[in-house]
Amino acid sequence: MKILGISASYNEQGNSAILTQQALRGAEEAGAQVELVRLPDLTIDDCRGCALCLYRDRECFLKDDLHFLFAKMREADAFILGTPCHFQEANSMVKRLIDRSFYRTYIGDLQGKAAAILVSHSKRGWTDRVFPQITSWLRGLGVHVVNQSLFHSQYPSEVLLYRDQLEKAHAMGQGLVRALREKDYTFQGKEGLCPLCHDNVIRIRPGRGEAECADCHIPATLTVADDGGIKVTFAPEALAQDRYRSESMARHFSYHSKPALAYTRATRKRAKEGKAALEGGFAPVKPARPAEVVD
Amino acid sequence: MAAYEVNLRYFPGDLPDSLADWEIIAQAGEHNLAAEISQVENPQRKEVAGRVVEETLGVKFAKISQTIISLTGERQEDMDAFLHAFFRSYQSPRASFGLWGSNRAGEELARQIADFYD
Numbered sequence: 001m002k003i004l005g006i007s008a009s010y011n012e013q014g015n016s017a018i019l020t021q022q023a024l025r026g027a028e029e030a031g032a033q034v035e036l037v038r039l040p041d042l043t044i045d046d047c048r049g050c051a052l053c054l055y056r057d058r059e060c061f062l063k064d065d066l067h068f069l070f071a072k073m074r075e076a077d078a079f080i081l082g083t084p085c086h087f088q089e090a091n092s093m094v095k096r097l098i099d100r101s102f103y104r105t106y107i108g109d110l111q112g113k114a115a116a117i118l119v120s121h122s123k124r125g126w127t128d129r130v131f132p133q134i135t136s137w138l139r140g141l142g143v144h145v146v147n148q149s150l151f152h153s154q155y156p157s158e159v160l161l162y163r164d165q166l167e168k169a170h171a172m173g174q175g176l177v178r179a180l181r182e183k184d185y186t187f188q189g190k191e192g193l194c195p196l197c198h199d200n201v202i203r204i205r206p207g208r209g210e211a212e213c214a215d216c217h218i219p220a221t222l223t224v225a226d227d228g229g230i231k232v233t234f235a236p237e238a239l240a241q242d243r244y245r246s247e248s249m250a251r252h253f254s255y256h257s258k259p260a261l262a263y264t265r266a267t268r269k270r271a272k273e274g275k276a277a278l279e280g281g282f283a284p285v286k287p288a289r290p291a292e293v294v295d
Numbered sequence: 296m297a298a299y300e301v302n303l304r305y306f307p308g309d310l311p312d313s314l315a316d317w318e319i320i321a322q323a324g325e326h327n328l329a330a331e332i333s334q335v336e337n338p339q340r341k342e343v344a345g346r347v348v349e350e351t352l353g354v355k356f357a358k359i360s361q362t363i364i365s366l367t368g369e370r371q372e373d374m375d376a377f378l379h380a381f382f383r384s385y386q387s388p389r390a391s392f393g394l395w396g397s398n399r400a401g402e403e404l405a406r407q408i409a410d411f412y413d
Contacts, residue, residue: 055352108344142344207412208383248308250346255306256390258351259359263392266356 001180003027003173004076005036006069008083008093012038015120015159019151019169020082023118026173027080032180037072039093044069046096053103054253055261066100078114078176079143085121085130085150098137106253111142111246114185116176118169122154128201132215135197139244144185147172148198193232194218196242202232216242297329297367299374301405302396303381303388305362307349310385319364319381326377328368335361356395363396371404378408387412 005024009017017038024034042065053060059067073079083090090098104110117134121127127150135145149168153159159166175188192198194213202222203214211220211232218238225231242248316332323330337360341350351359368374387409388394394402 057352106343108346111344205412207379246346250343250348251306251308253343254348254351255309255359255361259354259356259392260390261352262354262356263390263395266392266395 001032001078001177002076003032003034003078003080003176004072005034005080005082006039006073007036008039008081008091009120010040011156013157014084015151015153015156016082016084016118018157018159019118019120019165020080022166022169023080023082023116023173023176026170027177028173029170030174030177032078032173032177035072035076037069039097042066042069044093044096044100047099047102051102051257051260054106054257058103060100060103062100066097069097070104073110073113076113077180078116080116080118080173080176081134082118082120083130083134085119085127088126088129089133090119090130094134098133101137101141105140105249108142108246108249112144113142114144114146114176114179116146116172117148118151118172119149120151120153120159122152124152132197132199132201135199136215136244139197140249142246142249144179145198146179146185146187147175147189149189193220195234196239196244216244218242296398298369299367299371299401299404300396300398301366301374301378301401302394303364303366303405304356304393304395305364305388306393307360309389310362314385322380323366323377326368326380327370327373328366328377331365333363333365335359335363356392365396366401371400374401374404375408378405379411382408382412 003024005020007017007020011017020036024036028034044066045062045064048062083094085091089095115138117131119127119130131148135148138145149172151159151165151169153162179185179188187198189198192200193202194216196216196218197213199213199215201214202211202220204211211222212218213220218234218241221233221235223231223233319332320330335358337349337354337358339350339354340347349360366374366377394405397405
């Protein structure tokens with residue numbers, strides 16, 4: 001049983017880096033073979049949005065360390081992802097990884113693996129999108145997210161002050177091993193409103209006045225509970241509308257993504273008519289590089 | 296040729312199975328629109344990651360499995376009202392090619408209403 005730690009912290013002694021190490025230690029003590037990669041050690045370029053990976057059914061043409069990382073992820077049975085949350089979301093390295101995972105989502109070669117997510121953050125109340133962002137990525141890949149947790153601390157390595165946080169990270173690693181061993185991917189973390197992504201972000205669909213999980217898009221019913229609070233209910237049959245289900249993802253690629261290539265060809269002539277909009281485009285301003293500085 | 300011609304292309308899973316053609320035609324009629332429904336079934340399949348999927352890459356739109364709702368009408372307000380009601384109840388086509396085959400006026404109107412529900 002192999003577990004891959006993926007640390008997105010620039011700082012090797014940053015809080016999320018320490019927590020990832022703790023979780024890996026827990027996993028190792030529970031019998032797993034563990035390995036760690038640090039995203040700052042890897043060169044991962046930005047997604048170009050060309051979708052050639054999908055249209056040509058092949059790996060991304062960019063020659064960088066992403067292929068190494070995905071090979072490591074394929075070898076592993078589960079992942080422990082640790083990231084700082086600087087502003088509402090995972091850090092930029094995780095975002096880049098998410099963007100570059102398009103082809104993986106299509107070919108589904110990470111399906112059935114499991115993951116735990118550890119997020120360090122410095123301000124309470126400023127983490128709203130971090131789990132929807134990461135869990136939607138992992139769920140789109142077909143990965144079972146068995147645990148996710150926030151860890152609050154403000155300066156680098158501060159988490160070392162808090163034994164309970166270190167123990168919690170350690171236990172998350174052990175819990176991941178247990179899930180793999182028992183093939184029981186029941187969510188072990190703090191339950192949220194949505195039974196699928198375990199988050200609490202509910203949106204009201206524009207123009208429709210209906211509630212749904214903002215991430216999974218499964219419809220919800222809002223009622224006023226006896227104590228005056230809002231009660232959110234998801235009907236069991238609504239869970240079938242989860243857009244990250246394997247069948248939904250397959251439909252997404254077959255019917256909403258791939259035909260875009262035929263559309264591009266079919267509208268080529270009409271697109272030329274619109275090219276006037278490109279005329280007189282603004283030249284971007286760029287910073288002067290040292291060699292270009294004229295004294 | 297009608298002033299507003301809108302083709303709504305829905306692919307498998309986009310609309311509830313329970314929605315019958317006659318319901319759509321009747322609803323369009325209530326808004327003074329003519330509606331035709333056509334179905335396309337493409338048997339071409341391939342396996343990707345253990346999932347059997349329809350291969351749509353390089354396939355012309357007309358050959359991909361879909362339900363095409365073709366609406367025609369003379370008045371903008373009729374088309375506007377129908378599309379609002381329909382997109383509110385179900386959803387707009389998910390991709391830009393979901394309006395393929397519409398005339399320019401119909402496509403622009405449908406796109407604006409779809410934007411409203413995003």
